[in-house]
Amino acid sequence: MKKTLxxxxxxxxxxxxxxxxxxxxxxxxxxxxxxxxxxxxEIDGEIIAAKRASVVIKVxxxxxxxxxxxxxxxxxxxxxxxxxxxxxxLIPKLDVKINPGVNNHRDKGxxxxxxxxxxxxxxxxENRERGYNLxxxxxxxxxxxxxxxxxxxxxxQQAVSMNFSVEEGKxxxxxxxxxxxxxxxxxxxxxxxxxxxxxxxxKNSSGKVIYQKASQKKFETSIGEGxxxxxxxxxDSALKKRGRR
Numbered sequence: 001m002k003k004t005l006x007x008x009x010x011x012x013x014x015x016x017x018x019x020x021x022x023x024x025x026x027x028x029x030x031x032x033x034x035x036x037x038x039x040x041x042e043i044d045g046e047i048i049a050a051k052r053a054s055v056v057i058k059v060x061x062x063x064x065x066x067x068x069x070x071x072x073x074x075x076x077x078x079x080x081x082x083x084x085x086x087x088x089x090l091i092p093k094l095d096v097k098i099n100p101g102v103n104n105h106r107d108k109g110x111x112x113x114x115x116x117x118x119x120x121x122x123x124x125x126e127n128r129e130r131g132y133n134l135x136x137x138x139x140x141x142x143x144x145x146x147x148x149x150x151x152x153x154x155x156x157q158q159a160v161s162m163n164f165s166v167e168e169g170k171x172x173x174x175x176x177x178x179x180x181x182x183x184x185x186x187x188x189x190x191x192x193x194x195x196x197x198x199x200x201x202x203k204n205s206s207g208k209v210i211y212q213k214a215s216q217k218k219f220e221t222s223i224g225e226g227x228x229x230x231x232x233x234x235x236d237s238a239l240k241k242r243g244r245r
Contacts, residue, residue: 036072052131088206092129114184121176127166134166136205145193148185152237155193159231199226
């Protein structure tokens with residue numbers, strides 16, 4: 001007859017150790033479950049984290065790390081399913097580098113437009129999360145130009161989406177197309193928009209935001225609003241839409 005035993009049972013048989021190492025995937029809440037070892041013993045607890053070959057089970061107020069191979073097939077299948085669900089909420093360790101490639105110079109050939117500029121963005125994503133492959137993540141880049149006449153008016157000079165699938169320890173790079181612009185910020189006649197800032201957001205395949213960045217601190221609290229803008233739309237300093245050009 002099977003017995004539901006205290007967690008000390010697992011320690012006595014070398015199956016588990018107190019949690020003292022890094023966690024791969026963590027979920028703050030999970031359903032309680034009776035886990036069964038391959039020799040028929042049971043403990044009642046809930047998964048709070050998982051790594052490649054082990055699972056962390058909380059029993060009462062203590063956490064225990066148990067090799068997955070020492071559990072029955074049904075429990076191993078449950079753990080695999082748990083990992084899939086937990087990965088949807090994971091914020092992985094990523095190193096994201098964004099290079100605007102901005103160029104700005106005088107336009108000697110024009111009368112009204114005395115400045116010519118361009119940007120040519122590249123974005124690299126390095127996956128530093130151990131045991132985790134970033135699959136089918138979606139990024140969106142929004143590039144803002146600021147009016148040379150009214151500093152509180154912006155236009156979306158570029159809005160583009162891209163996909164990233166990056167294996168553990170690997171880096172993937174996206175290269176955007178060059179965008180050119182002209183403006184006049186001197187003399188009696190001024191007009192146009194010059195490059196000012198960018199917003200970038202990355203979502204996993206489940207739609208959860210796992211990375212955000214605004215190149216200007218003033219936009220950090222309104223990234224979500226700005227990411228929703230489309231190319232050619234105007235916005236105010238709070239990145240609220242103000243029509244299209």
